[in-house]
Amino acid sequence: xxxRFANKVVLITGGSSGIGAATAKxxxxxxxxxxxxxxxxxxxxxxxAEIRAQGGKADWVIADVSDEAxxxxxxxxxxxxxxxxxxxxxxxxxxxxxMIEGSSTADWNACLQGSLSSxxxxxxxxxxxxxxxxxxxxxxxxSVCGLLGSPGMxxxxxxxxxxxxxxxxxxxxxxxxxxxxxxVIPGIVMTPPTAAVMADEKAVTASARAVPLRRIGKPEELAxxxxxxxxxxxxxxxxxxxxxxxxxxxxxxTGAADFS
Numbered sequence: 637x638x639x640r641f642a643n644k645v646v647l648i649t650g651g652s653s654g655i656g657a658a659t660a661k662x663x664x665x666x667x668x669x670x671x672x673x674x675x676x677x678x679x680x681x682x683x684x685a686e687i688r689a690q691g692g693k694a695d696w697v698i699a700d701v702s703d704e705a706x707x708x709x710x711x712x713x714x715x716x717x718x719x720x721x722x723x724x725x726x727x728x729x730x731x732x733x734x735m736i737e738g739s740s741t742a743d744w745n746a747c748l749q750g751s752l753s754s755x756x757x758x759x760x761x762x763x764x765x766x767x768x769x770x771x772x773x774x775x776x777x778x779s780v781c782g783l784l785g786s787p788g789m790x791x792x793x794x795x796x797x798x799x800x801x802x803x804x805x806x807x808x809x810x811x812x813x814x815x816x817x818x819x820v821i822p823g824i825v826m827t828p829p830t831a832a833v834m835a836d837e838k839a840v841t842a843s844a845r846a847v848p849l850r851r852i853g854k855p856e857e858l859a860x861x862x863x864x865x866x867x868x869x870x871x872x873x874x875x876x877x878x879x880x881x882x883x884x885x886x887x888x889x890t891g892a893a894d895f896s
Contacts, residue, residue, distance in 0.1 A: 664692025693795025
C-alpha cells in the first residue's frame with residue numbers, strides 16, 4: 637500500500653467505530669499517525685491496539701465534540717504529543733430521530749451542537765496550527781440527509797446541510813494559507829448505528845434494493861473517499877463535496893421504473 641500519509645498527523649473525531657475507525661485503520665496503513673477522538677476510552681483503546689498490532693501508528697484523545705473546551709483541549713493535546721497536526725477529519729455526529737411536531741428544543745440543540753457546532757469548534761481550533769505549518773486539510777463528513785429531506789431527520793438534516801455551507805466558507809478563508817476544506821457525503825453505510833435499526837435480513841435486503849448499486853456501503857469505501865480528499869492526490873481540490881451513496885441521490889424515482 638502507498639505511504640501517502642507518511643509523517644502526517646491526523647485527528648479523527650468519532651474514531652472508535654464505523655467510518656471513523658475504518659478511516660483511522662486505512663490512514664495508519666498508509667503511514668500516517670492516526671489520532672482518534674471520542675467520548676469513551678475503552679473503544680478508542682481497542683481501535684488503537686488493533687492498528688498498532690498491524691504495525692501502524694495510532695493514539696487517542698478523549699473529547700465530547702459538542703463541548704467547545706474539550707475540542708480545543710483535544711487539538712492542543714494532539715499537537716503537544718506529536719508536534720504537528722496536518723489533517724482534521726470531522727466525523728463525529730449526534731443523531732436524534734424525531735418528527736418536528738413531536739420534537740423538543742433539546743433534541744434540536746443536541747443535533748446542531750453535536751453535528752454542526754462541533755465542526756465549527758474543530759475547524760476553528762486547527763486553523764492557527766495549520767497556518768503555522770504552511771497548510772493542511774480538513775474533511776467534514778456530512779450526510780445525504782443534508783441534501784434531501786427525510787421525515788424525522790429535521791434537526792440532523794439541517795445540521796448536515798449547514799456543514800456543507802460552512803465548509804465552503806472555510807475553504808475560501810483557508811485557501812490563502814494552503815488549507816483545503818472538503819466534504820464527503822455518505823449514503824447508507826453499514827455502521828453500528830445502521831445495523832442497530834436493521835431489524836433483520838429482510839430489512840437489510842429492502843434497504844439495499846433502494847440503492848441503485850443494490851447494496852449498502854461499507855465503512856472502508858467511505859474511508860477511501862475521505863483519505864483521497866485528505867491526501868496530496870487532491871491538492872487542487874477545495875470547497876467541494878464528494879457524494880458516496882451508491883447512486884441514491886442522483887435518482888429521480890417515479891415509482892414506475894424497473895431496471896432489474
